Amino acid sequence: MSDQGEDMAERRPLPERALLSVEYPGYVVNADKAIRSIGGSKKLARDATEDIGMPVELRYRYDDPASHPINGKIIPTEDLLLKVTRRIRRSRERGTEPSSENVQVRAEVVAVLDKTVRFRKLSDFQYIVPRNDAITQFSSLVNGIDIDAIKRLGASSVLDDPLDATAGYIPAPFIDRRGWPAQYQPAAGGGTGNDGSQPMDEARRRRDTTKQVFHGVYIKFDAASVPIHASPAAEQERQSIPADVLEKAQRILAESPVVSRNAMELLLPQSECSGLKLTTIMPALAYLMESGPWRGCWIRFGYDPRKDPDACKYQIMDIRHASVGASGGRIRLNPRSGAGQPQPDDAPRSGARARTYIYDDDAVRQKAAGIFQFMHVKVEPLRGLIDYANGRRRVPCEYSGWLQPSVMRTMRLKLRAMKRNSCGVLQGTDELAVDYAELDKAINADRKAEAEALAAEQLIEAREASSAHGQLSRTVRERVDARVDEFMKALGVQDGTDPLNEATSDGDAEDGVDAYADEFDIFGYDDASDDDGQQPYQPE
Template sequence: MDGETSSRPKDTPAPDYAIPQAPFYSIEYPGYVAEGSVPRAIEHLGGQRSLDAAFKRNASKKETLLELNFRPGNPFSHPIPGDVTSTDNILMKVTKRKRKRNSAIEGQPLGEYTVELMGVIPKTARFRSMADFQFQPDPNDPLVKLRYALDHLDAKAIREFQISPEKEDYYVEENPQEPDQDGDIQMGEPSKRSNLRLFPPPIFGRQTIAQVYNFKANPGSIETSIVDEETGEERKRLINRSRWKGFAPVSIGFWDPTPDTPPKNALDAASSVNPDLLSRLKEHFNTRPVWSRPALLNQFAPNEQRALLNAKQTLPLVSYIFQDGPWRDTNVRLGYDPRTDKEARFYQRVYFRNVNHEKQRTSFIARRSTLHDRMVDSNAERTDDALPSNRSHIFDGRTRTSQTASFQLCDIQDPMLIKMIHSEEGLRDTCNEQDGWYTSHALENLKTVLRHKFFNLLEGNVVSDEECEALLQTAEGSTRPRPANRTLNPRKHNMAKGALPPEEATAARLRSVIGKRLGTVEENRDSMDE
């Protein structure tokens, strides 16, 4: 055993080679470079000045950006962006020894290559981005000539430029020449090409790095055989078994007939619905045929709310939705038509936009465990304790519940507004597409008071009924056109909102604040006089 070990040659360490510290910079040029084409390659990179700026020490990120332009001097050429990165490479010089054909020099090694270390490469310019699409417009176009003149500061060409009249020749016919079997040129059928004189944008594609696209067949797809009804031939087809199937209530317009049955896909999935949840949902719709989404969700516990939203096929089994009109975006019991029942006026929806409020989405647990007024600025003046979020659909004129005004008339509990809602003076005989069962005058007065109370409540001010009555008298004497004189908006989803213009809403809030402060000053003055 010892003899075998001693007979083995001892391992000798590899020799050490000193690396010269002379720095070199390399460029990974995406093209062929020969000894005579180096100046051309440098020109494509922007010249020696651009290279010096990119590789200089302590260069900024902007200075290290290189652009490779294969058509230098052409303003319509899109370059390839490159980056200068730090590397730890070594530059080696490889020399191939040349021999004469009939000479055999004794004592020379058999190797034909010699390697010599030249230095280190601390920086390397790389072009890893994809080249952008290229488009060259007609060089004879006057605008193209003007673009070249601007680049070369050709004052004469710029001064002589004139805008030519538009000929509207957007298509140009051309006769392609095609060689026949004998090689003779034959005139082909005339064709048309575009002559729109389009100029390329600064960049076509924003995707600079190629995406990793590993094609893989959809595991949820199966191959089935179908028979063509016209030809009777059998062919193969892929069907996705796991495709998404959406469940949503039937959506109708104001003039569409009333649906009385759920959609077919919801009926097919009815067996997967929680029967207790469906039973409770039917009870609520039997008690009240029209519900807004927040009002309906507030009737359930947080876990039931999650179950109701996760089971998308539950609501379509009992309700449908109006996409416009006075009951826009409300869930209506299947078979019930609020357009024929005058008592349905209490379910009409009133909506105001709050442009200063950024929409926030909170979880159901957070909505139940916290108060909605925590989303309001903590420095704002508070009136009463905010209602819990399960009453966020109710407006009583004194408690701030949400940042957006979206209420059904039956959910308004303010005494002054209740009188206006139940008043039978401003009712119609037939339902209107925009105002429902109310006249335009009555509904506009109701919206004016509700809007004034709501936006003042957001600022911490409780508006009195006397102030609202004065506001109605001011509105009666204004010259602003009434809604009855307005034309319907062709975009139906904007109907029945009735929002004031931003400048009028701001002016109304400003008048309210000034009035409050003037009242406070007068009270202090009276107390001082006493």
Template sequence: MEVDLKKARRRFLRVEYPGYANDVSKVLETLGGTKTIAETLRDPHKRPELRFRPGDTDCQVAFGSRRQTADLLLRVRKKKRTGPGSDDDNLKIELVGIVDTVFTFEAPADFQFIPPGLDVDSKTGKSRHNLSRTELMGIEFLEKKEEIYMPPAMFSYTDKPHKYGFDSGISFPDKSAGKRLRPKRPSYAILIDFNGKTPSECREMPGSAIPEDLRICKKLFEERPIWSRGAVSHVLNLSDARTKDVLCRTAYYFSSGPWKRLWVRLGYDPRKNPESRKYQGIDYRVKTPYQRDAIPSATGSLTLTRLPPGKRAVPDYIFDPTRLLQQRQFRYQICDIRLEEVEGLLKESEISSECTEKDGWFGSGGVLEKIRQAMRCSVDRMIEIIGSASHDKPIAEEDKSILSADNSFSDESDE
């Protein structure tokens, strides 16, 4: 056997064709041509397509699948025996290349739809009907006496035959039909919507909270009546389970409205106090490609780094202009946004006469959108400063102060 290393580097494609390949040119035409086959090979997510009637728009496509292999493609030649000797001496085996990809078509090849009363031309393989999809047809078309031609929108949910195991032994009681079978998890948090009634007491909960945790959490809500869960978890430096336990005993939860996903002190109603507008939540989402390239995407829930009491890094629940965002989407409280523009809007904007579910106490003056715009400009500026510093470009004096700012956070509530 002759082995040529140059030929061993050649790669070939094997197509398991569901038919007789008497004419290779017609076979390639049903596969879309060499250009389509090459595009399918380059794209690992693209499936090979087979059309037995390539020029017919009514032809149903038979999709194939690909798999990797490592087969050898050999050329075997047999010389005519002219003298004494064995048959093996007359065989010449030559390595042509390596087959690394195989296209197979396991779907039914004859799974086609032919309109009733219309046959298929045996020469062209096309349906014999005069329906034109390239031009508008006049009213005379509707007056012709022809059978209705309505091709199906979908042939089948799957393109491969498979067995379905019908099981008649499964039965459900009438009472449980249509209901969830998994027992509902107990939840002791009080959730209300924007129009709900303000609760003044917590629900009865098993066990008791750690007195020190409960005391510090109550003190937090006395200083500030509305908090986010991430903020409480960071300030108290507690685990998620302990944070949720003390929150259920000291606050209730809004599921909609301006204070959505925030915890409010029991007995306090922010819908009656205009001063609570600074505690409203605002969603900030990175939309521009410029910011998306610089800010990583967050996966999962918010994870706050817990450090010893004292000086800490600026937590994620605070929007600081001297620190780049750590997530592309986050919900801040307006009081936690450290921007002079936002503080000015809080002082200058008029208080609405009525608290609405959409804008809260800010009314319809577009104050929330102005706050988002100020946050967006701050993020763009920080990205530009960091990019200039990383490429050794000159930085303005005022921008240098931002890079050298003390990004620390002091928890006054730690004891």
């Protein structure tokens, strides 16, 4: 056996035993009291097995009903519980230290920790309510379900005494409801403004009066039509915008009727807008979508990207990265000087700091994040998936726009692989390659689902149109006859005969169809025909 084989660790199967791990925020001296402080073993078992999503409450004073809990949650984990045994073989000679050859360490996997209870929030100061308070006593007895003690308390005169508000017998309020640390930046000067030159009330009033109101027009992806002009408030605000700024914004929208907000901020910077913000300029020229593949983009009035297949290049791709420090941990609220903090030049770009709307190789290396449009994506394999002609839809959908959903899912998977590759996790480029044979199979399934959805929509539209005219249209009649034929064939397959085939059926095929059609009365148009002089069926 080679040296590499001798160095390999022994492989053993994992045990089937699964345990619940509790990361208790404290030094546990009495395990029973610690379990009781988080609700007891029965409640923990119920929360872990039923997975109802309720928080696990930790109460250090579990006997006090006024104790405010620290909320934790049960999360899935993939940890192992090890049992480490250390055996020392003593030497016969006294006073000698045991050598490394006489020490044996053995590690054994006892169980799998598939779920863990974690408490990430911080405990805050709490008000202590006196135990001789009547409300506290009654709440403790109710929580303990002590019926006899509740009866004795009700028979006494404790609850009859008036509540003294000055004695502090009030429910303990929360000091902090969030449980997370927050940055505190007090204003300079206690009762003055930021510069101390004016009172706080006057400064607040001035800020309220200068607060900008957004007059943009929002629509949803499934809106019937798109707006063709701005709102009256935006038209009125348009008069205060310089003509050269409006002309430049109109040129940008003329070249590209859909522009992401990130690209617009770079193409039309605030320094060239006479100090005006885009939220003041753009509502007079474009509208916004709340959902769909063009959400958050400035769209020129009158242009509907849902009716233009070429609008696929204007769709957006949201790229995000985890915001972590240089060491990979959480960002410190008050970082010490030096100590592993990234410098501004070496820090990775975030979505707010990205100074480009082009997603190329340089942006991938710098871990750029933000909203990028398809026409600005230059890296493979994303560019190849966007240009893949077989992956287009007949009509756009809210999830993937003009692309098939399988193509969009493949793009997301490859984007994750690119992120791991930029971090040095991937070995090679096999995960970045696209299997177009498997992709075509998924695209065919998407096309079948799209065709069924379109057929259902067309049938509904035909029924609505026929209802408006008071009679069933020819298209609806043909579709109903086709569905009846399919139903009759299915019945014939189940019985071993074909009702529509004269050789296998007892009677005439038309008689069988008429009999079943009369029985089921599809849409009711069989009850009256145009040949007998009666009026056609009119749906209610």
